Amino acid sequence: MRSAGVAIAMQGSGISGLDVGSATVKLNDDGFYTLTIGAADMGTGCDTVLSQMVAECMECSPDEVTVFGADTDASPYDSGSYASATTYVTGKAVEQACNELKDNLCTIAAQMMSCPVEEVDFCGKTLCRADGSAQVCLEDVATKSMAGNAIPVEVTSTHSSPVSPPPFMVGMVEIELDKETGSVKVLDYKAVVDCGTPINPNLARVQTEGGIVQGIGMALYEDVNYSPSGRILEDSFLSYKLPTRLDMGKLQVEFESSYEQSGPFGAKSIGEIVINTPAPALAHAIYRATGVWHRELPITPEKILMGVEEL
Structure with a gap:
């Protein structure tokens, strides 16, 4: 079945009173x-x-x-x-x-x-x-x-800045969830970012797209498990699943420009805000499809099936 989720996030622009x-x-x-x-x-x-x-x-x-x-x-x-x-x-x-x-x-x-x-x-x-x-x-x-x-x-x-003006981002995701296997396929992801004035819109766009892909990987695929002796089991790219651009469906990024008085040419940050919305947006979409909120990442097919069975 298909479902959609949304998330809104904010971040900082450096650590106020500390970063130089x-x-x-x-x-x-x-x-x-x-x-x-x-x-x-x-x-x-x-x-x-x-x-x-x-x-x-x-x-x-x-x-x-x-x-x-x-x-x-x-x-x-x-x-x-x-x-x-x-x-x-x-x-x-x-x-x-x-x-x-x-x-x-x-x-x-x-x-x-x-x-x-x-x-x-x-x-x-x-x-x-x-x-x-x-x-x-x-x-x-x-x-x-x-x-x-x-x-x-x-x-x-x-x-060094005494303030850390927050960039904002809203992310909206459409997924296809198979209730028999628990698998989730990302069909469409749309994002709107306020990072102040984008100094280089092309670089800001690809950085946003990359952050979204990283966030989706963190939310759905990337997991670390240990053996009884402490060895990481996902010790290669064969076992540690990283999403590629082909796994992401459609991505659309837009900017809602503002002007930050304390920033250079009105700019704020964009480095971390772009990874913040995929996980909560996907959790919301999965909740709307299954009725189960997931509080731990990654939200694997096994966790989705176990959550549905407990209802």
């Missing part, structure tokens, strides 16, 4: 920028997202930003890629570093054009006097910074 994010932004002599961070890109795309923030702040193309990832010998300190913190916490450090770097570049340009810094506008590849009477390019500013200059063109900023 840092970023170093440097102007190179070719007019391009280098971003050095301590947050590791584990496949979530944070290198891309943070370089996009640099490009937005410095009014350049993302292709003009080189990212040096986590290196404990060279990177500025970062608490790490965990707790849904990288975009929200480290992203704010990137934004702050870029703003300070822009101020420094304007100060150097003002010296070169012999005018007050208040009269200098940052225009991406050039820095111009407000009246249009003079301008200097980034390459010239970079060259000037290497001789008779005391103003840094490499800025490091560190950020």
Whole structure:
């Protein structure tokens, strides 16, 4: 029989008052920028997202930003890629570093054009006097910074947020449940996510889809059992069932954008919220099909059959 379930969840954006994010932004002599961070890109795309923030702040193309990832010998300190913190916490450090770097570049340009810094506008590849009477390019500013200059063109900023604004997500699942075998087939999953302003909607979408698949696996398949001697019985991918995209039926992800004042460019987190709704949504759908609530994961066919027999 077919049934549907729904779940609503919220998460955090880093751990307030604890997580630390840092970023170093440097102007190179070719007019391009280098971003050095301590947050590791584990496949979530944070290198891309943070370089996009640099490009937005410095009014350049993302292709003009080189990212040096986590290196404990060279990177500025970062608490790490965990707790849904990288975009929200480290992203704010990137934004702050870029703003300070822009101020420094304007100060150097003002010296070169012999005018007050208040009269200098940052225009991406050039820095111009407000009246249009003079301008200097980034390459010239970079060259000037290497001789008779005391103003840094490499800025490091560190950020820690006193708040942890929650992203929200609603997940709706349609299943087909066989009452004779207890098997559950996911037919359709629809999700709507509020992660503030998605910095890169494509990356946010695939991260959401991946989190949903992980959540469905946790809810229906992935189990760990031990032998009397303590050995894990599911010790290979033959016995430890991981869902693939082919097991998921249809997936549809939409974003309900909001603007988070404390986040970089209005962003909140998306790392963990996406795995939160599949388990309760599936439990709801199975309850509607069988009349039994399941409180432990995974909800295997054996548990479903045993629950139905106890009614």
